[in-house]
Amino acid sequence: MNKIKTIIVGCGDRACVYAREGAINLGLLEIVAAVDPDEERLRYARESFGVTEGSCYKDIKDVLALGKIADCVINGTMDQLHLKTALPFLEQGYDMLLEKPLVSNGDDLLLLKRTAEQNGCRLMTCHVLRYAPFYLKIKELILNGEIGDIVNIQTSERVGAAHSSMSYLRGKWSKESECGSSLLLAKCCHDLDLICWLNNATAPVEVASTGGRDYFTESKAPKGAGTRCLVDCPESVRKNCIYDVQSMYLDNCILPWYPWQCTGKNYEDVTTEEKVESLKTYNPHGVCVYKAGGDIVDHQNVMITFADGSTATHSVTLGVMKPGRNIWVVGTKGEIEGFADEGTLKLTKYSKQTSLWESQSFDFNDVKGETGGHFGGDKGLINDFCQLVLGQQPSISCTSVQDSITGHLLVFAADKAMKENKIIKL
Numbered sequence: 001m002n003k004i005k006t007i008i009v010g011c012g013d014r015a016c017v018y019a020r021e022g023a024i025n026l027g028l029l030e031i032v033a034a035v036d037p038d039e040e041r042l043r044y045a046r047e048s049f050g051v052t053e054g055s056c057y058k059d060i061k062d063v064l065a066l067g068k069i070a071d072c073v074i075n076g077t078m079d080q081l082h083l084k085t086a087l088p089f090l091e092q093g094y095d096m097l098l099e100k101p102l103v104s105n106g107d108d109l110l111l112l113k114r115t116a117e118q119n120g121c122r123l124m125t126c127h128v129l130r131y132a133p134f135y136l137k138i139k140e141l142i143l144n145g146e147i148g149d150i151v152n153i154q155t156s157e158r159v160g161a162a163h164s165s166m167s168y169l170r171g172k173w174s175k176e177s178e179c180g181s182s183l184l185l186a187k188c189c190h191d192l193d194l195i196c197w198l199n200n201a202t203a204p205v206e207v208a209s210t211g212g213r214d215y216f217t218e219s220k221a222p223k224g225a226g227t228r229c230l231v232d233c234p235e236s237v238r239k240n241c242i243y244d245v246q247s248m249y250l251d252n253c254i255l256p257w258y259p260w261q262c263t264g265k266n267y268e269d270v271t272t273e274e275k276v277e278s279l280k281t282y283n284p285h286g287v288c289v290y291k292a293g294g295d296i297v298d299h300q301n302v303m304i305t306f307a308d309g310s311t312a313t314h315s316v317t318l319g320v321m322k323p324g325r326n327i328w329v330v331g332t333k334g335e336i337e338g339f340a341d342e343g344t345l346k347l348t349k350y351s352k353q354t355s356l357w358e359s360q361s362f363d364f365n366d367v368k369g370e371t372g373g374h375f376g377g378d379k380g381l382i383n384d385f386c387q388l389v390l391g392q393q394p395s396i397s398c399t400s401v402q403d404s405i406t407g408h409l410l411v412f413a414a415d416k417a418m419k420e421n422k423i424i425k426l
């Protein structure tokens with residue numbers, strides 16, 4: 001079988017996860033070119049996927065100038081670059097896997113969708129959770145009519161302290177003004193997409209939202225805290241601070257591909273001395289978490305009403321001790337309740353014999369965990385993208401742009417509702 005010729009645009013963490021799975025594990029992709037301004041990332045693409053030196057480019061213009069040399073693009077650039085790096089490839093007719101969030105506003109989203117459609121491109125985004133066996137089971141139970149009609153969905157996402165710090169408080173999604181994404185867009189476009197996907201017999205019509213930046217602010221810093229942990233924060237403060245970089249970044253580091261990116265080296269090659277030096281000087285992760293200057297909220301609630309009267313709520317909180325995603329779907333004939341991070345799911349129904357309830361349990365213990373490939377979703381997503389490009393019928397999870405638009409629009413509306421303190425009609 002001919003492999004799918006693929007260009008990687010933005011050879012960072014996410015694009016390489018998909019390229020590895022598609023090219024090496026599934027054997028369906030052939031990576032024929034790589035684009036990244038960072039020579040270190042191009043070297044990684046050469047060594048990992050066999051891209052030749054002559055097929056590595058620093059700028060998308062150089063590969064676009066060659067005309068259409070492949071079947072598809074895996075676009076793993078950062079949020080603020082998605083539109084700019086996606087449109088020219090779509091205009092040349094490339095199918096594309098574009099990381100979420102697709103873009104940061106409704107106008108750009110429609111432009112992206114229209115460009116894909118006008119050029120006959122299959123455009124999919126990376127709502128990987130739809131492919132996680134845990135969420136897929138929930139979808140199947142709903143489609144099989146096990147809980148009747150959906151009445152209410154409640155989801156929550158509690159982001160662990162270290163993950164919050166590395167991504168949203170000190171990390172590259174800490175400033176909407178720089179990356180273009182709010183917390184809801186960067187972290188919870190997955191959750192609002194899941195809500196819309198699970199309840200897609202109807203559509204959202206109204207959204208309200210509250211939230212704010214209330215806990216990770218200068219005024220909440222421990223008394224006497226400095227500005228950089230390793231430079232001017234007293235030991236007496238650091239020893240009681242959860243966010244002290246010694247334990248969170250140097251002794252343990254749960255997402256090592258984030259904090260050492262600014263050193264310009266592959267994170268596995270950065271020495272302890274280089275890490276310490278960066279934290280003392282230029283590394284944004286070395287700054288006191290309360291003084292890091294982020295402009296996103298640290299907690300938010302969203303309340304949604306659907307056209308058929310069903311409702312949903314989602315809440316996100318940064319800086320919790322035990323992280324995880326919970327879901328509770330209430331239907332007219334049953335309920336589904338689960339905790340993704342522990343891989344536990346229950347289907348509960350009414351028992352006519354006892355007039356009480358009885359539950360059936362499902363276990364997803366082998367694909368649990370906050371950081372491990374999105375509960376198994378990464379693998380399923382790239383396989384489905386390959387099937388789509390090959391012209392096969394995609395799965396029920398398929399995150400085509402046409403099917404992913406509602407969740408994105410809901411995020412934009414929820415943020416508007418929060419900022420303007422009013423209910424938004426969709």
Ligand SMILES: NC(=O)c1ccc[n+]([C@@H]2O[C@H](COP(=O)([O-])OP(=O)(O)OC[C@H]3O[C@@H](n4cnc5c(N)ncnc54)[C@H](O)[C@@H]3O)[C@@H](O)[C@H]2O)c1
Pocket residue numbers: 009010011012013014015035036037038041059060076077078079081085099100101126127128186374
């Ligand atoms: N699906 C998910 O659950 C999930 C999880 C994490 C991140 N993401 C998203 O994936 C995307 C990538 O995140 P990441 O953590 O892999 O980022 P990253 O920083 O590791 O990778 C981005 C790469 O793009 C390169 N780049 C910069 N400018 C470029 C340009 N003009 N042309 C081509 N390449 C360019 C950078 O050098 C870098 O190597 C983001 O949009 C992020 O929000 C999605």
